[in-house]
Amino acid sequence: MIQRLRIIMRALVGFSRTETNAFLILLPLLFIIVFSQPIYNQFVQSSPPVADTVQLNQLLATWKDDPVVLSSNSSEKVKPSLFSFNPNTATEQQLKELGFTQFQITGLVKYRAKGGKFSVKSDLLKLYGMDSSFYQRLFPFIELPQTKQSPTEKSVRPERKELIADINTADTTQLKAVYGIGTKLAQRIINYREKLGGFVSMRQLQEVYGLDSAVVKEAKQKFKVEGGFVPKQFNVNTATAIELAKHPYFKKNISKAIETYRFQHGAFTSLDDLVKIQLVTPDDLARIKPYLTLNP
Numbered sequence: 001m002i003q004r005l006r007i008i009m010r011a012l013v014g015f016s017r018t019e020t021n022a023f024l025i026l027l028p029l030l031f032i033i034v035f036s037q038p039i040y041n042q043f044v045q046s047s048p049p050v051a052d053t054v055q056l057n058q059l060l061a062t063w064k065d066d067p068v069v070l071s072s073n074s075s076e077k078v079k080p081s082l083f084s085f086n087p088n089t090a091t092e093q094q095l096k097e098l099g100f101t102q103f104q105i106t107g108l109v110k111y112r113a114k115g116g117k118f119s120v121k122s123d124l125l126k127l128y129g130m131d132s133s134f135y136q137r138l139f140p141f142i143e144l145p146q147t148k149q150s151p152t153e154k155s156v157r158p159e160r161k162e163l164i165a166d167i168n169t170a171d172t173t174q175l176k177a178v179y180g181i182g183t184k185l186a187q188r189i190i191n192y193r194e195k196l197g198g199f200v201s202m203r204q205l206q207e208v209y210g211l212d213s214a215v216v217k218e219a220k221q222k223f224k225v226e227g228g229f230v231p232k233q234f235n236v237n238t239a240t241a242i243e244l245a246k247h248p249y250f251k252k253n254i255s256k257a258i259e260t261y262r263f264q265h266g267a268f269t270s271l272d273d274l275v276k277i278q279l280v281t282p283d284d285l286a287r288i289k290p291y292l293t294l295n296p
Contacts, residue, residue, distance in 0.1 A: 086143040087118045098138065104129050121146055167205075167223040168198045178222055180215035195248050197232025199225055200290045207248075233293040236274070237267040249288045254279050268294060 006020045080099030087108065090098075095105045107128050118124060121142045125135055165174055175186035185208075192208050193199055202225060205216045234244060236258065244255035257279045262268065271289050274280045 082141050084141050084143050164224050166226045178219045236292045
């Protein structure tokens, strides 16, 4: 039979003896490969399910959507109950009733034992093994804020209110209470105050040599000019040029011009008449006016 096949193959396709022998060996292997898959599928589909498969199908049929947890007896299943809880203080039994697995409970307890604390609800997601769907079910019942709260006004340390003193009566000890004012600067402030005849505005501290803006700003928080304060004043109709020139705001030329104007035009009837003097600008008048008077 095989010899006849060899003769036919060599006559039809012109195979050599070696090629003919190889083809005859390959031919049955091809039949096995082609027909093995259908035969296997037919055998498996027709075979009855094993006992494990039947048992698994029965178990799947009994499953429900509601999660369950195992009680102390592993064969007894308990449906979890949801209630308000604080993960920082909840007991292991409460966590178990909520539906936490024993693995999660152990991790949470160890975290608290090491000093860990849950500050906001989302901190619970940091717990290893925490499922997001389980967290969403617990979310309304977690007794923690959703975000970290900013310190309330009560928690902020109230600032100590400093007593505000009168700048025109303050001594060197009081002035040195201002950071940046030492003994020399304190005395310089007092000397300038005496030359002016008193401060009529806290802004005048900026005119004291050596006081920077930061020190003046702090001084304004500790001192003030008392309301109704009247500084030492010169009578504009009787003061001589020499007397006026002793004041820091009256330059020698302005002092002389006031005396000359008064000699030529008579006594001033209003302090605003000083602007009629060419050397006196409106800014000059605003500065010197508090220190002048028309009264004898």
